[in-house]
Amino acid sequence: MAIPAFDPDTPAFTRTGINLADPRLGAQAVLTSDDFFAPMARMLAPEPAMFIAGKYDDNGKWMDGWESRRKRVSGHDFCIVKLGVAGELMGVDIDTSHFTGNFPPAASIDACRSDDDIPHSDTQWTEVLPAVALNGNAHHFLAIEPVAGAVYTHVRLNIYPDGGVARLRVFGRPRRELAPDAEFNLASAMHGARIVAVNDQHYGLASNLLLPARAADMGEGWETRRRREPGCDWCIVELAVPGEISKVNVDTAHFKGNFADRCSLQGAFVTAGTDESLITQSMFWPVLLEEQKLEMDRVHAFTPERIMPVTHVRFNILPDGGVSRLCLFGHASR
Incomplete structure (x- = not known):
């Protein structure tokens, strides 16, 4: 379950x-x-x-x-x-x-x-x-x-x-002090990012995506069950601070026969609502990174097609599977 x-x-x-x-x-x-x-x-x-x-x-x-x-x-x-x-x-x-x-x-x-x-x-x-x-x-x-x-x-x-x-x-x-113009991982738990919601984490918690070091094994990643219906799996991340994402790293370390086949990223600047209310809203957020092909057991570096201030992102994996880390590098919004 x-x-x-x-x-x-x-x-x-x-x-x-x-x-x-x-x-x-x-x-x-x-x-x-x-x-x-x-x-x-x-x-x-x-x-x-x-x-x-x-x-x-x-x-x-x-x-x-x-x-x-x-x-x-x-x-x-x-x-x-x-x-x-x-x-x-x-x-x-x-x-x-x-x-x-x-x-x-x-x-x-x-x-x-x-x-x-x-x-x-x-x-x-x-x-x-x-x-x-x-x-x-x-x-x-x-x-x-x-x-x-x-x-x-x-x-x-x-x-x-x-x-x-x-x-x-x-x-x-x-609460960590960062230089005003520093580029850092906006999706790192070490800076205060957190998982707001996730549709499935049958084999591994989505919060593992935000850990600072590379995964030691497959159990330290986010992995969903095998999807038998249309759609995709997803999780919503509240960034450490509002920021603009300039680079996306998706790491499938240790996932070989079960890695996510593709991924995409949406984002929005959220000023009101509850964690629960974001689930429906997130389906309509602007696309920051169009659907990208993933490979087994490697770090993928992507450049977003759209750069804008965001507080939350929706990370989609298609159709299902495992990802060990998600890093969203950028600068805090002024």
């Missing part, structure tokens, strides 16, 4: 923000009080947490996440995560999937801004999420109250008093 473009069971910040704690953006778990049972780095893995019955290591039951030992003294455990890119925080998902008798009863989150991988002991931390109760084997989607101008580089997950967390997702919008 294809993953829906919008999940009504999750809050809006999971769609309007990106996961700043994604290791594919460069995020790292850099310090913990204790990770005896399961290493802190595992908590940031992009894939959903799994449970493998009967799997043990030298310290006990293998768990897919971060897990500290049973605390026999006062205090609580914590883990510091360096975000992949500095940004404004919007919300988190503290996921205790598969942790049933060993999840923490409560958690809180602090944040700071630091130029160091591991913040100094005298670094000023701000509590962005007060202590909340947790349940076992559950996602906890928790909004963070926005503070104007507050940009953070690190978060500290505190668990009370100990236990295991399968995954931590930190949703927000990157």
Whole structure:
């Protein structure tokens, strides 16, 4: 079954923000009080947490996440995560999937801004999420109250008093300083671009298109199911900032028997509406790049036929298949 473009069971910040704690953006778990049972780095893995019955290591039951030992003294455990890119925080998902008798009863989150991988002991931390109760084997989607101008580089997950967390997702919008006339990838998640909607992502998420480095394998791209009806597959991207696109790179790395046969690009300068309303509107947006033939496992460079200020693009793949990265180079609109 294809993953829906919008999940009504999750809050809006999971769609309007990106996961700043994604290791594919460069995020790292850099310090913990204790990770005896399961290493802190595992908590940031992009894939959903799994449970493998009967799997043990030298310290006990293998768990897919971060897990500290049973605390026999006062205090609580914590883990510091360096975000992949500095940004404004919007919300988190503290996921205790598969942790049933060993999840923490409560958690809180602090944040700071630091130029160091591991913040100094005298670094000023701000509590962005007060202590909340947790349940076992559950996602906890928790909004963070926005503070104007507050940009953070690190978060500290505190668990009370100990236990295991399968995954931590930190949703927000990157805030990077760019030279006024710089050419950059307007469709990079590192700069704040995001997927607004997608019609099908059966085998791979459309958000993978916006990752900064080339895909390590086919699983790190956007791949749709085999289309058995007329039409094409598509996704809508909100650019990092309004801009004019002067070069389009489409990378089909690792896609060989299943790459998209052709692609095209439409765009518009959107000033109102909702993410959902853009789906219908996007069908009628001006064409920036006419239909182009693609080949397997290579980077394709195209020059748009039409250059205009846009805030959003619709990337069409015909009729279906896989693309690993989409790069839209240009300048921010003045």
